[in-house]
Amino acid sequence: MAGLEDLYREIILDHYRNPRNRGELECPPAHRSEGFNPLCGDEVVLTFEMDGDVVTDLRVGGYGCSISQASASMMSAAVIGKTIDEIRDLTRSFKAMMSIHEESIGGDGSEALDGSGTGDSGSSTDGALRLGDLEALRGVVKFPVRIKCATLGWNALATGIDETVAAG
């Protein structure tokens, strides 16, 4: 059975209590993207600056639960200084980690997901390796209603980047 310690890992609580890159950048030159969870009213407002195809700065605004806030905070720390391609890769890895695989549905198939969740380094897959601290959010999958909280910021960033690219 999934326990609270699977969800509220220390590093998540740390990002919740001391959110990184909190605030808002001036638009323009920064770009802006919002995410909204109609289920719980949580809202994330991202502002980010680009230089070429590199995200040079990003700030997180809005409000929400510990999981949505911590996830957005960890995301900000992970993506600043990365290229669009790198960010899209990271987003894919993160969302793959957040998707409920068949093994995890019903019974206690969560074992399948536990495997690489214990070590931050070691024998994880490529994507998992690069996720680093974000690995701490792996336990969220065992609480399916909270997955939307964890992906809120990531979806907003993906939309924001797509829009920026489309606008040229």
Added chain:
Amino acid sequence: MSAGASPEIDGAVKAQFPLLERSVHGRPIVYLDSAASSQKPTAVLDAMDDYYRTINANVHRGAYEIAAAATEQMEQARTDVARFISAPSADEIVFTKNATEAMNLVARSWGGSNLGPADAIVLTEMEHHANIVPWHILAAERGFEIRWIPITHDGCLDLTDLDRLLDGAKLLSVTAMSNVLGTLNPIGRLAAAAHEAGALLSVDASQYVPHLPTDVGELGADFMVFTGHKMCGPTGVGVLWARMELLDAMPPFLGGGEMILDVTKEGFRPNTVPHKFEAGTPPIAEIVGLGAAVRFLEGLGMDAVRAHDVSLTGYALRTLTDRHGDDITVHGPSEPAQRGGVLSFVYRDVHPHDISQVLDQSGVCVRAGHHCAKPLMRCLGVSATTRASLYVYNDTSDIDSLTEALDEVGALFGH
């Protein structure tokens, strides 16, 4: 039915709800989400099971034994529901899918034939979306004005400008009891003011009928809606009550079988009330279950149900503040007599999602979110609340479990 000294509600009541015997996460379940949906007593489960096992057949137009029995059980439930809310006639009881459909029926059928660009209706800031969105949809088509009664800081209706708001309005549609704050609204006073202004009164009694003795005449309502699953009945059945002359004049809502007297290639002749509004095969087993729920509540006595709510709400308000002091703020009226057993609270600055997640580990079921009342959330200046709500099967031990489990929230998220 509820006259005389009602027996106290005690542990024998809880024992009639089989679900409450289960545990979650290895802890006995503490169900504190009855404002969202109540649990069902054996009497209701058995009535529905018996219906399917021994009577099941489509209603009306069947000459054979069990079809007649099915019709009779369904119509008996209509009589039971009418008696439960002191409706003058069982024909004024229209079965719908839920309260939401009942309110949509009022909006579509009455509103669709009575509201135009020059008109106005009045709602309040504490309405459930079920009493907002049907009017928004209709207003977008027909262009009438929607006015709003504001709320005070302690979660009551602010009636300072009531007469001005009602001036020229054709309808006031208001909840009798807030599903977020527990506030009991002064329906009698609102009815008098609405009628004085020439407006009709529609009452969302979804939270009221399950918890208080209800008399539609005494309330002064013209329309009233409520929903089966919050009053010990099953999901899938709701009720619209309205005065017969209103129902008579209203056009049908949904079209199909059951709601017609005759159909030709040129058109149709609608059936009489209430069948005019009950198109298609009704949720027969659910209606039978609702009838059993009504008889179950009558057995407890609605005065006793209300007394239980008041005393348990008082206990909850006291124990929560005694134990958690300034860490907890309960929204809504502070006086148990002015409210129902719905407790929306803020605990420190912990997000409702996190609170309900931690409480769940202790088996405590509470709801976190906007409770389908987003305009109210904006008034309260929050995006969501945590809500614990009480019913006949709850007791002080459930409140104690909530109070204790909140300590764990504090331990995890404390600063």
